[in-house]
Amino acid sequence: MKVLCLDIEGGHGGSSRSLYQLLSAVDRDVVSPTVWCRLGGAIEDAYSSVDIPVEVHPQMPRFTVLERPSRNLIDLARFFMNRWPKSRSFRKGLLAVCDHVDLVHLNHISLFWVARWLRKRRPNLPITMHIRTRPPKNVFGRWQARVASASCDSFVHISENEGDWFRSLAAGRCVSGRVVLNPVHVLVHEDGPSARNQETLMVLCLSNYSFPRGIDRLIDVAACLDAMGDRAVRFVVAGDMHLPAGLTGDLGDVARRGGTLADVAARRGVADRFDFLGHVSKPEQWLGQADVLVKPTREDNPWGRDIIEALGHGVPVASVGTYDKFVESHRTGLLQKTFDAAELAAWLCELAADRGRLDVMRKAAAERIAELCNPVRQAASVVDLWRDTVEARRR
Incomplete structure (x- = not known):
């Protein structure tokens, strides 16, 4: 055929x-x-x-x-x-x-x-x-x-x-x-980062910017972490972070100046928590060292390509929605029915302090994708x- x-x-x-x-x-x-x-x-x-x-x-x-x-x-x-x-x-x-x-x-x-x-x-x-x-x-x-x-x-x-x-x-x-x-075919590249840092919780985001995807919500989470006094959680954001026209507030102001989400983070005083990578052609290289993937979507769709690939690589996921076939709270990550920056920040702090719990979720995440996405x-x-x-x- x-x-x-x-x-x-x-x-x-x-x-x-x-x-x-x-x-x-x-x-x-x-x-x-x-x-x-x-x-x-x-x-x-x-x-x-x-x-x-x-x-x-x-x-x-x-x-x-x-x-x-x-x-x-x-x-x-x-x-x-x-x-x-x-x-x-x-x-x-x-x-x-x-x-x-x-x-x-x-x-x-x-x-x-x-x-x-x-x-x-x-x-x-x-x-x-x-x-x-x-x-x-x-x-x-x-x-x-x-x-x-x-x-x-x-x-x-x-x-x-x-x-x-x-x-x-x-x-x-x-x-x-x-x-x-x-x-999901789990690909491991030897030429990319692979070792996880035990002192820093690396939180990865794999997505080009759009308002529905909610990536700007990471800045609210970072602000909550600062308020909690945490210094262990760090965000790595891969994708094009240029802001489109039509946004409001700080996002809209930065967009009108031709800025990116990195400029919004700097304006909010949390730039030191972020590494903005731009487009990444081989995301599996970064999944090899990520502890958690976060997709704070506004669309109630916690099942995208970035989510299932992260889970397949044994990376727990935090997202927003009601569909728990992939992301399941306390099993493969954290699924919020409605986005709550403070709750997500507290969850990340808990994982940073409890690596054993993180390891259990890693195993469950990889097993779920192996079963569902062969x-x-x-x-x-x-x-x-x-x-x-x-x-x-x-x-």
């Missing part, structure tokens, strides 16, 4: 990393995958190392639905007036390749318009899509979901949450698919869906 996968990120985000780990584990006697990425970089070498053909297509058009209606209108106008017309050569090449593949898999819902366009030109081609996010429940999110559900044969949801959310957005349409948790099992589940989709089209 020849499968073409379209990836909007190309190794620059969790969805791309998840696709790579999935395809690395598929049975090549059953599936022959090819990947087209919108962005290039280290992902090209990664795919080459596992003998998966990869091409970079910067004109791959994608549209992401946002919360604010005005931003969606502006971005939609740019999409149809600029990005879509400029993608003509990409679409021409895609049509040519589709005559020689059995199925096309879209790795993100932001490729929904590509799915619609492809369905109209190749009505019998099996098309599947990964649902990795929960688009806003507004008119644009509902439109996107309905277009996707009308254009794709089947969907892969990375958790029950995405499945339920997507079905609610596509209300009135049949949505076929299954839940397949993201695979790459071979997850890949086989997606391959089964692809096979069923192809056979259904042939009937």
Whole structure:
């Protein structure tokens, strides 16, 4: 079965990393995958190392639905007036390749318009899509979901949450698919940091800045730690910390000056607690020395790529939400129903003083991911869906 996968990120985000780990584990006697990425970089070498053909297509058009209606209108106008017309050569090449593949898999819902366009030109081609996010429940999110559900044969949801959310957005349409948790292949690199400092509790954050991800909340936690007199906890933040327009308060003021979250930390007087690394191409190098990973999300989604990879590496996680399949308080980390900076700061201080408790959580975290996110099992589940989709089209 020849499968073409379209990836909007190309190794620059969790969805791309998840696709790579999935395809690395598929049975090549059953599936022959090819990947087209919108962005290039280290992902090209990664795919080459596992003998998966990869091409970079910067004109791959994608549209992401946002919360604010005005931003969606502006971005939609740019999409149809600029990005879509400029993608003509990409679409021409895609049509040519589709005559020689059995199925096309879209790795993100932001490729929904590509799915619609492809369905109209190749009505019998099996098309599947990964649902990795929960688009806003507004008119644009509902439109996107309905277009996707009308254009794709089947969907892969990375958790029950995405499945339920997507079905609610596509209300009135049949949505076929299954839940397949993201695979986690624990990679250990000898050329990266590995030894944990027993005197300092290293708290890692792996995420580019966005307000919904709540990374700025780390500054509130740092302020609470200062008030407690703690000196053992230190934060290492990996990702692009430039602040977008539209923020308020200190965040908005720093954003208007072109600053980053590091500038906000300096303004609040807690800069000495942080190391801001910028983009990190091999996060597993830092997971090797982290004691805890923190993701203080505002989106009630404690199951992202950074979380499951941290747990897989034996790093307990603190996050916010109600879904405890991965992060479970007193077992694999701390799950707050609502964010509480003081509670999180106190929990970190307790771990810094009780390494035995930390070791117990490390073991439980690694065991949970080994059970839930085995790459071979997850890949086989997606391959089964692809096979069923192809056979259904042939009937």
